[in-house]
Amino acid sequence: MxxxxxxxxxxxxxxxxxxxxxxxxxxxxxxxxxxxxxxxxxxxxxxxxxxxxxxxxxxxxxxxxxxxxxxxxxxxxxxxxxxxxxxxxxxxxxxxxxxxxxxxxxxxxxxxxxxDLWAVHVPRRAQELRAQVHRARLELSVRPGHAAITVQDVAAHTGMSYDDVLIGLDAQKTFTALSLERPLGGEGTQQTLGDLVGQEDPALGLVDDREAAAPGLRMLPERERRILYLRFFMGLTQSEIASRVGVSQMHVSRLLRRSCDYVREQALAPQP
Structure with missing residues (x-):
């Protein structure tokens, strides 16, 4: 029953x-x-x-x-x-x-x-290659005589090209990201991975200004150009510039103001 x-x-x-x-x-x-x-x-x-x-x-x-x-x-x-x-x-x-x-x-x-698992955006094709490489490595790992699985082994097993296997291997590293606080070197080191990350050069913001000021600077007399150089590049005071150029401090002040106004006018003038 x-x-x-x-x-x-x-x-x-x-x-x-x-x-x-x-x-x-x-x-x-x-x-x-x-x-x-x-x-x-x-x-x-x-x-x-x-x-x-x-x-x-x-x-x-x-x-x-x-x-x-x-x-x-x-x-x-x-x-x-x-x-x-x-x-x-x-x-x-x-x-x-x-x-x-x-x-x-x-x-x-x-x-x-x-x-959702990728630390960075990875193209769909790279994701698919990663999956193929991952499966191939699992299959090869259970075969005898494969102590170390090479790129050539994966390529021969899957029929993928050498470059595609490399792309798949690289994509496997993008699931997680290293912390910028990760220490470099041995224990006790103060340097972290974040210390190696470059920062924006503050001088980059001056590139456009320098290019705009260049034509006006070239049109100034040699003495005025020298005064501007000593003041803004060498960092000398007006008194120090006056002693080097052989004029009074008051005259240096007038030349600086006049030269700056002229360069500004040339930089802001409509371009032909």
Whole structure:
């Protein structure tokens, strides 16, 4: 005599490839959910469905363990996919929820790996090459006689070009970024990675000004050009300039003011 169906389980879940003892029968709950308006009863029923199917989403998340993301984050992403599947599922379509939810959850996990884990933006082609290289290295690592897997090994195994393998390997390094506070050298060193990052040269802001002032400077008499050089490039005081040029400090002051005004006028004049 055949044993009765376990209460609360879907007889269809006994098909090959399903988990008759793991996949719950929530068909009645989904039909009721589709008829309920927003409110406390609908929210409680939706939470019950989520709890019933959450172990299945965790099983799917474990498939992607060890790929650069923590298990806890993978379970959260899978749970998000489960919520999307519950909200999109139509119980009148004649499809079992498990068959509908699995590709939805897997798609959410893959989208997470594709879009959210990269420390920098990586083109889609580089992401695909990274995945090919990653699979090839896993396959080659279980073969005997491959203590160190080379670029040539991966290229021969996949049929990829040497350059494409290099692109895939480089893309593997972009999942995480090094902290700028990472110390360089041995213990006790004060230098960090951020110390090697270049900064904008403040002199860059003067490039345009110097180019604009150049024509006016070239038109000044030699004495005025020398006075400007001693004042603004050598940093001498007006008294020191006066003693070098052989004029009074008052005269140096007038020449500086007149020369600056002239250079400014030439820089701001409309260009022909």
């Amino acid at each position: 055949a044993s009765p169906t376990t209460p609360g389980r879907n007889p269809a879940s006994a098909r090959p490839g399903r988990h008759p003892q793991l996949d719950p029968d929530t068909s009645a709950a989904f039909h009721e959910l589709a008829t309920l308006p927003d409110g406390p009863r609908r929210q409680r029923l939706r939470e019950e469905i989520v709890c019933a199917w959450l172990p299945m989403s965790h099983r799917l998340a474990r498939r992607y363990s060890g790929r650069g993301e923590s298990d806890e984050d993978l379970r959260q992403v899978a749970a998000l996919g489960l919520l999307k599947a519950i909200d999109r599922f139509d119980p009148q379509a004649g499809t079992a929820f498990g068959a509908f939810a699995v590709p939805t959850i897997i798609g959410e996990i893959k989208r997470h790996f594709r879009d």
